[in-house]
Amino acid sequence: MVNDKLNAVLRNPPEVLKRLAGVDGLYLVGGYLRDACWGLPTRDIDLTAAAPLEPVVAELDRRLGGAAFELNNRFNSYRLVLDDYELDLSPLHPDGLAADLARRDYTINALVYPVAALGPRAEASSLLADHRTLADLDARILRMVSVENLADDPVRLLRGLRLLATRGLQLDPATEQALAELSGHLLESAPERLHEELLRWFGADADIVPVIETAAETGLLWQLFPKLQATAGCKQNDFHHLDVWQHTLLALRELAQLRRELPPELAAWRAELAAAWDMPVSGAATAGALIRLALLLHDIGKPPAREVQPDGHVSFYAHQSIGAELAGEQLARLKFAGAETEFMLTQIRQHLRLGFYSDHDPIPPRLVYRYMRHLGAGVPLAVLHALADCAATQGEANADGWERHVRAAAELLQNYYDQSTAAAPPALLDGHAIMRLLEIKPGPLVGELKNDLLEATAAGEVADVATAEEYIRARYAEL
Numbered sequence: 001m002v003n004d005k006l007n008a009v010l011r012n013p014p015e016v017l018k019r020l021a022g023v024d025g026l027y028l029v030g031g032y033l034r035d036a037c038w039g040l041p042t043r044d045i046d047l048t049a050a051a052p053l054e055p056v057v058a059e060l061d062r063r064l065g066g067a068a069f070e071l072n073n074r075f076n077s078y079r080l081v082l083d084d085y086e087l088d089l090s091p092l093h094p095d096g097l098a099a100d101l102a103r104r105d106y107t108i109n110a111l112v113y114p115v116a117a118l119g120p121r122a123e124a125s126s127l128l129a130d131h132r133t134l135a136d137l138d139a140r141i142l143r144m145v146s147v148e149n150l151a152d153d154p155v156r157l158l159r160g161l162r163l164l165a166t167r168g169l170q171l172d173p174a175t176e177q178a179l180a181e182l183s184g185h186l187l188e189s190a191p192e193r194l195h196e197e198l199l200r201w202f203g204a205d206a207d208i209v210p211v212i213e214t215a216a217e218t219g220l221l222w223q224l225f226p227k228l229q230a231t232a233g234c235k236q237n238d239f240h241h242l243d244v245w246q247h248t249l250l251a252l253r254e255l256a257q258l259r260r261e262l263p264p265e266l267a268a269w270r271a272e273l274a275a276a277w278d279m280p281v282s283g284a285a286t287a288g289a290l291i292r293l294a295l296l297l298h299d300i301g302k303p304p305a306r307e308v309q310p311d312g313h314v315s316f317y318a319h320q321s322i323g324a325e326l327a328g329e330q331l332a333r334l335k336f337a338g339a340e341t342e343f344m345l346t347q348i349r350q351h352l353r354l355g356f357y358s359d360h361d362p363i364p365p366r367l368v369y370r371y372m373r374h375l376g377a378g379v380p381l382a383v384l385h386a387l388a389d390c391a392a393t394q395g396e397a398n399a400d401g402w403e404r405h406v407r408a409a410a411e412l413l414q415n416y417y418d419q420s421t422a423a424a425p426p427a428l429l430d431g432h433a434i435m436r437l438l439e440i441k442p443g444p445l446v447g448e449l450k451n452d453l454l455e456a457t458a459a460g461e462v463a464d465v466a467t468a469e470e471y472i473r474a475r476y477a478e479l
Helices: 002-011 031-037 054-064 097-102 133-139 147-152 155-167 173-188 191-202 209-218 220-224 226-231 244-260 264-278 287-297 319-333 338-349 353-357 365-391 401-418 431-438 444-458 465-478
Strands: 027-029 044-049 069-072 077-081 086-091 111-114
Touching: 002 031, 002 133, 027 031, 031 044, 031 111, 031 133, 054 077, 054 086, 097 111, 147 155, 147 173, 155 173, 155 191, 155 209, 155 220, 173 191, 173 209, 173 220, 191 287, 209 220, 209 244, 220 226, 226 244, 226 319, 244 287, 244 365, 264 287, 264 365, 264 401, 287 319, 287 338, 287 365, 319 338, 338 365, 353 365, 353 401, 365 401, 365 444, 431 444, 431 465, 444 465
Parallel strands: 044 086
Antiparallel strands: 027 044, 027 111, 069 077, 077 086
16 A cells, blocks of 8 residues: 555656756655655655755756755755745765665655656655665554664654654654653754744644643653643642643643534634634744644743632732743744744733633623734634633633633624724824824823723724814823
């Protein structure tokens, strides 16, 4: 079966590989061939050629019309990004193909095929591979080639987790032990490479929770997010039935369940919520990948915020703000982009807001406006985040929490997608108009007054320019 699927791809390669057929000594390796064996489409094409690579890079640029850039100067690797494909070129081992296969990370990636042999007469039997590769591909097992290979480039540890999640693999026990033993070396890798693997893992259209558990068990997760480890065993109050870490895992499972099946009250926005999940936040990250990471980290502030009151009640006052600060430090260390970090930290800071507003029926227009102002384009996934968090909160004190959260979620989504006056009030006066009216200079006060006016407009207290000016004068007199 593996050979049949591979033959189909080798005999009918994409146009990008047909253009490279005349490049001497160029080989396909790793992921593209692996996914071809499983009949999976992929936009990632891994190539290798004998050093020096610069002439090969120049030939790729000429034939494909791109501009390759150096990806990793330690390993002298290059990347060429095209519309439909991303090509990575690395140097062939100086001792040849067999030695190159022996240095690969996992057996399912230890396979190579000459680009020049692609075409109608290609045969999978000409594939060179580790002696365990085809059996592991068939059984879908993630097995290391050697401990030394993983230690040589520790980002491979995180890549293994990503492959487990994205390809639905079983982890070989000896490999799992190696991941644990080498976990302390993970941060020796360039943070940019760890960042890339994390986003590909959390962006997978798959159940990522079992692999998160594996990451915790091997210690790799705690290397990435050290402050998260304290959530394990951190007991909560009577709103919860689980400790903070188990609650987090359940919330991630509930988020996956929401993607599969929305509450009937939210079903009308199924397409819109799916589009919000796929929304790009940066060139590398979708909102869906980032909301999962935000949910993973949303209660990271609970251990330092935990206090036991005189009556025995456990509180976590301001844990969302503390958590955003802690998460921000760790995201900066992993080189997350500014837009990615801001999206996640906003979600962490605001993750309780929907729950607070669910005490109101209906939600007052002022609060609707505040929700929109704080979350912006992140509203749809903030709603899913809050629902997943609530579904994982099953203590006695939260017995009616789900019904209230669903009602509030529906109300907020209705306002957001209808762009109601409460969600998007008209700006009756801009900052310049306010400064002219009050004869004041630019400063934070102008922004504060402008926001107060928008909130009053959302609430229906101001309807036109005249009442807006009257409101601004009265509000300014109060300050």
